Amino acid sequence: MSIGHTLLGLLESGPRHGYDLKRAFDEHFGQDRPLHYGQVYSTMSRLLKNGLVEVDGVEAGAGPERKRYAITDAGITDVAQWLARPEKPEPYLQSTLYTKIVLALLTDRDAAELLDTQRAEHLRLMRGLTERKRTGDLADQLICDHALFHLEADLRWLELTAARLDKLAEAVRT
Amino acid sequence: MTPAGSLLHASALRKAYGTTPALDGADFSLHAGEVVAVMGPSGSGKSTLLHCLAGIIGPDSGTVHYGNRELTAMSDAERSALRRADFGFVFQFGQLVPELTCLENVALPLRLTGAKRKEAEARSLEWLERLEVDTVAAKRPGEVSGGQGQRVAVARALAGTPRVVFADEPTGALDSLNGERVMTLLTEASRATSAAVVLVTHEARVAAYSDREVVVRDGVAREMVGAV
Amino acid sequence: MRARHLALGVRFAAGGGREGWIRTILTAVGVALGVMLLLAAASIPHVLDARQQRGDARTAVEGAKPVARSSATLLYARTETSFRGDAITGALLRPDGPDAPAPPGVRELPHSGEMVVSPALKELLASPEGKLLRERLPFTTVGTIGQPGLTGPGELTYYAGSDTLSTAHGAHRLARFGVGTQPPPLNPMLLVTIIVACVVLLMPVAIFIATAVRFGGERRDRRLAALRLVGADVPMVRWMAAGEALFGAVVGLLLGTVVFLALRQFIGSVTLWDVSAFPGDLTPLPALAALVALAVPLCAVAVTLFALRGVTIEPLGVVRNNAGRRRRLWWRLPVPVTGIALLLLNGRVDRGNGVVNPYLIAGGAVLVLFGITLLLPWVVEAVVARLGGGPVPWQLATRRLQLGSGSAARAVSGITVAVAGAIALQLFFSTIQSDFMKVTGQDPSRAQLSLTLPSGDVATTRKMMAQVRTTEGVRGVIATVEASASRPGPVRKGEAFAPSTQVTVGDCPTLGELAHTGACKDGDVFIVKDNSGLVDDGYLFKTARPGAQVLFNRDPQTEEPDGAPRLWTLPKSARTVDSRKAPSGETAFGIFATPGALDTAVLDHPTAHAMVKTDPAVPDAAEYVRNTAARIDPQMRVITLQNLERDKQYNSVRTGLLVASTATLALIAASMLVTTLEQLRERRRLLSVLVAFGTRRATLGWSVLWQTAVPVVLGLALALVGGAGLGLALLSMAGKTTFDWSVVWPMVATGAGLVLLVTLFSLPPLWRMMRPDGLRTE
Structure with missing residues (x-):
């Protein structure tokens, strides 16, 4: 996920302080990993440098100075372009697992067990997500579902691989 | 006898259809009130395992114990009586009697155990409400949607307050949203009545509603102990 | 276009793989059974005619004036005896000269002390059982009587030569055998009976044929749905279905004809109503045979098209819209009422001098019986809609009937017509039996x-x-x-x-x-x-x-x-x-x-x-x-x-009716069985699910019984009413008012027995289908 584009999108509805931005981000997208302030400010400085945001004003008061950020026209264009661009499909998990399986087969370890263990781990995670979905609100449910579908897809790949292990072993060893 | 604490226990089940083996020495254990997913690819023997566990078919060899009774040593009539009294069933499709109303369908197992018609239907209506399908009580299965029909089936499986619910691909014919709803209602209701559930599925998202899973491959069931 | 689709249907039936053939065979066997009965019925006029002609040809008539003795005359005395209940007729003959006539079928007159016998009598005399009879007929058998001299192959008769016969001793003189005059017209009451009997026995056969061409219909509909998926429209698939039925009916027609011709050879060994017939006698009237050959295939097409009216074959499945409209009484009731009115219109035919209008009577009877088949679906629907509650098997059965009472009514309509007709005839018979039966005042305890x-x-x-x-x-x-x-x-x-x-x-x-x-x-x-x-x-x-x-x-x-x-x-x-x-x-x-x-x-x-x-x-x-x-x-x-x-004739007619109506009922039971099994097979999966629940076999067995019994009971009730109505109308025509209800119960009992039989025969397949195999979908 691109944090820069997300923050830009949040600014589009109106200027905000850095603290506000973090809160809004966490509220909507931060269930898995809340944002650090450092991330917010480093991102904002990059966006400032690129001319996608500008400082709308500084409020003095107790504690640190509070800068209010507003989105620029270039920023709005950038968000629109990002939203319109498809994500590059990332075979992020498979690449790692594939490497593991091939290594297991090459070293005569039990690749099936490796897959079973992985499946159990997947299911453990999915159980947790399912439980969270049950207790959470709609946003929780949607996000959990997203993860669940991804994990399920991984599992399907695992099943298929498990079914083809013999052929794979043949291919790897020759 | 079942090992300490387990409600349903099968050991070394073998079953072949013709020359094709469906189960080849499968072991299984179920504790009271837990939800166990039986997973595995098509043709791995999942459904055969469920049928053996529920006493619908007898294995060629091996034993199934329920409590301190041996299912595999019981007569057909005794097993039928046990299924009526202690078990509930949800299948993928085609399980509702088309000419009975949904309410009558839910009441059917209750009436088979000898409950009075009025009483059975009153209880069934409560279950339909619980599964949020009381609006279709008077309709025939042909007149309700797949999701509603499956919820009626779940209501029917649970209305008799069984100790074990056997669910064979209960969401197999449903879309994701309806499948999810049916699974949520099934697991919540079975937990509320502390019924154990044997859930046969090939879908991981459905299996995720379970407490643990068992994988059947080539007629052998593996318990995924190391995963916890 | 239609012809092409019809031909396509025929091709499907002929080359439709195993399932298509099973369907065709079912239909063909059903139609063949019906065709056999129809051909037999079409032969009855010829059987009776041939018998009558041969009987007339050998009759020795005693003229009003004595015949003068010449070398071409003979003395004739009829003898009668019975042997263990079988009637044996015979004649003593004494030729007056060398030119004396011989009766038909006899080549040479027997000399004194000799006799010629019918083949059946010869067989009886030669058998160990015939020992006593041989003493009674102390003549030497010198020959057998040929077919022209016999009314049927089972007849027991003989001609014996005598040299003591005299006119003073009960004999009379003949110059020739045979009567030249027209036979007297049939007793009108008997004619009424025969007309109604034909209608009663043939209507169920027609209904049976109509049912037979529908065998396997549900599967066929699904196959036709698949045809819709590849682009056939509704009229096309209907005509294709008609073509399939046509093929089955034609195969059945041929099969029935072949079996009829084959079975005809054995007709000689069957004696019904004291009547036996030669194979050659059992020849259908050409016009009637042509009618059967034309009507059966046409009916097959018509019935199929009619049956498909209530079915919508969509590309993705078959929709039966029989639950749509309620059945109406107003156009059904007038039919039987008109029938009764027609019968009453004919007036009285008692004392053998009434005028019988066969068209009026046959028309009336057909309308009454047809009216009953029209009323039946309405009655079944109306009654079943009010049923409910009760134990589980009853609930399953009544709900199933509520969902599709039409097919149930169709299945029993044949039974209803057969029973109604049989009841009517039995009533009619039992009441006019006083004309056939009398109290003799004899006391068999004092002398036998x-x-x-x-x-x-x-x-x-x-x-x-x-x-x-x-x-x-x-x-x-x-x-x-x-x-x-x-x-x-x-x-x-x-x-x-x-x-x-x-x-x-x-x-x-x-x-x-x-x-x-x-x-x-x-x-x-x-x-x-x-x-x-x-x-x-x-x-x-x-x-x-x-x-x-x-x-x-x-x-x-x-x-x-x-x-x-x-x-x-x-x-x-x-x-x-x-x-x-x-x-x-x-x-x-x-x-x-x-x-x-x-x-x-x-x-x-x-x-x-x-x-x-x-x-x-x-x-x-x-x-x-x-x-x-x-x-x-x-x-x-x-x-x-x-x-x-x-009266022996009465007795044999009564037996014959009972046998024929039982045979008809059995035929219909067979078709009910096929229908029931078909229904069960469709529900194989559901049955397995019910078994998984722990449903007892008995529960499902009872539900099958009720499902069969409820329409049959309704059908029998209607048959009772209709049959009594028809019977009473016939009776009033004969000028009788009282009647004997006891003749009704055997028919009702037969119907009830049939329900049991159908249930009994559907139980083993039911048990088989209740195995959990139905749950295995993978």
Whole structure:
């Protein structure tokens, strides 16, 4: 996920302080990993440098100075372009697992067990997500579902691989 | 006898259809009130395992114990009586009697155990409400949607307050949203009545509603102990 | 276009793989069964005609004027006997010269002491069972009677040669065999019966054929749905379905014809209603056969198109819209009512002089029976809609019927028509049976056989008494010689003729059976009063008074003694007593004398009569007596005494009806079974699910029973009402009002038995389908 584009999108509805931005981000997208302030400010400085945001004003008061950020026209264009661009499909998990399986087969370890263990781990995670979905609100449910579908897809790949292990072993060893 | 604490226990089940083996020495254990997913690819023997566990078919060899009774040593009539009294069933499709109303369908197992018609239907209506399908009580299965029909089936499986619910691909014919709803209602209701559930599925998202899973491959069931 | 789709359907049926063939075979076998029955029915006119013709050709007619004796005449005397219940007819023949005619089927007249016999009689005589009969027919068999001389292959008949036959001895002279006149028209009541019987028996067959072409319809519909998916439109698939049915019907038509021709060869061994037929007799009338050949395939097409009206075949499945509209009564009810009205319109045909309009009667009966099939779906729907509750099997059955009462009604409509028709006919029969059956007044506990000599010279009479008495199995003989006696002298003033009475001579035990004689010894004479009211005592005493003289040989024409007067004086000691009913049911009165008081030699034209009491321990006693009688005189009449005399024809018609309607019911049961099994097969998966729940086999068995029983019970109830209505209409036509309900129950019981049978036969497949295999979908 691109944090820069997300923050830009949040600014589009109106200027905000850095603290506000973090809160809004966490509220909507931060269930898995809340944002650090450092991330917010480093991102904002990059966006400032690129001319996608500008400082709308500084409020003095107790504690640190509070800068209010507003989105620029270039920023709005950038968000629109990002939203319109498809994500590059990332075979992020498979690449790692594939490497593991091939290594297991090459070293005569039990690749099936490796897959079973992985499946159990997947299911453990999915159980947790399912439980969270049950207790959470709609946003929780949607996000959990997203993860669940991804994990399920991984599992399907695992099943298929498990079914083809013999052929794979043949291919790897020759 | 079942090992300490387990409600349903099968050991070394073998079953072949013709020359094709469906189960080849499968072991299984179920504790009271837990939800166990039986997973595995098509043709791995999942459904055969469920049928053996529920006493619908007898294995060629091996034993199934329920409590301190041996299912595999019981007569057909005794097993039928046990299924009526202690078990509930949800299948993928085609399980509702088309000419009975949904309410009558839910009441059917209750009436088979000898409950009075009025009483059975009153209880069934409560279950339909619980599964949020009381609006279709008077309709025939042909007149309700797949999701509603499956919820009626779940209501029917649970209305008799069984100790074990056997669910064979209960969401197999449903879309994701309806499948999810049916699974949520099934697991919540079975937990509320502390019924154990044997859930046969090939879908991981459905299996995720379970407490643990068992994988059947080539007629052998593996318990995924190391995963916890 | 239609023809092309029809042809396409035929091709599907012929080349549609295993399932297509099973369907075609089911339909073909069903249609073949029906076609066989139809062809048999179409042959009945020819069977009856051929029998009638051959029967007429051999009849010996006694003309009004005696035939003059010539070298081309013969003497003929008919004989009748029965052997263990089978009637045997025969004739004694004595040619007057070398040119004497031979009866049909006989090549050469038998000489004295010889006989020609029918093949069936020959077989009987040659068999061990025929031993007793061989003694009765002491003739040498010299040949067999050919087909032209027999009404049927099972007939027992013979012609025997005689050299003692005389016209004085009961024979008459013939110049030829056969009648040239038209046979008398059939009894109109019998005609009514035959018309209704045909309608009753053939309508279910028609319904059966209509059901047969629908066998396997649900599967076919699904196959047609697949055709819609690849682009066929609704009329196209309908005509294709019609084509498939047409193919099945044509195959069935051919199969039925072949089987009919094959079975015809065995018709000779079947005897129904005392009637047997030669294979050649069983030839359908060409017009009727053509009608069957045309109507069956046309019906197949029509029924299929009609049945598909209520079914929408969509590309993705079949929708039955039978739950759509409610059935209406208003257009159904007038049909049977019109039928009854038509029957009543015909008026009365009793006493054999009524005019029968066969079209009116057949039309009326058809409308009534057809009306019943129209009413049935309405009744089933109306009643089933009100059913509910009850135990689980009942609930399953009634709910299923509520969802599709049409198919259930269709299945039982055949039964309903058959039973309604049979009930109507049985009612009709039982009531007109008084015309066929009479109370004889005979008392079989006192004597079982009655023998009468055609002419009684004293020597023969004595011979008969002696021989009968010593016959095996005879316990007692009541033998009398009877003649008449009158007051001697001329007719007095005021009298139209001389008073007379009858004389009965017999021993004391015999007289004791016929009158309350009290103490009796040989030499006693009694004057027996008639207490049946026929003759008053005053008239009797004009002739029979103690001490009075009587004349035996008065010629009734001249009122003068026939030759020298034969006179006898009643002794003064003669007592006057009351008469007693004889075992034969007759009451004798007049002068009773013991042989010691009156010598039978003085009697004029005496006749001998004997009643025989047989030993129940000797089962063939009656046959021994008949043998004795035949030995004394082949023309002696031997009658079995019984309480009730039932017309044999009536009895056999009743049996025939029962057999035919049972056969029809069985046919329909077969089609119900097929329908039920088809239904069960469709629900295989559901049955497995129910078993998984722990549903008892008995629960499902009962639900199948109720599902069959409810429509059948309704059908039978309607049949009872319709049948009684039709029966009453027929009865009122015959001028009768009372009827016997007891004949109805056998039909109802048969229907109920059928339900059980269908259920019973569907149970094993049901058990098989209740195996969990149905749950395996993967």
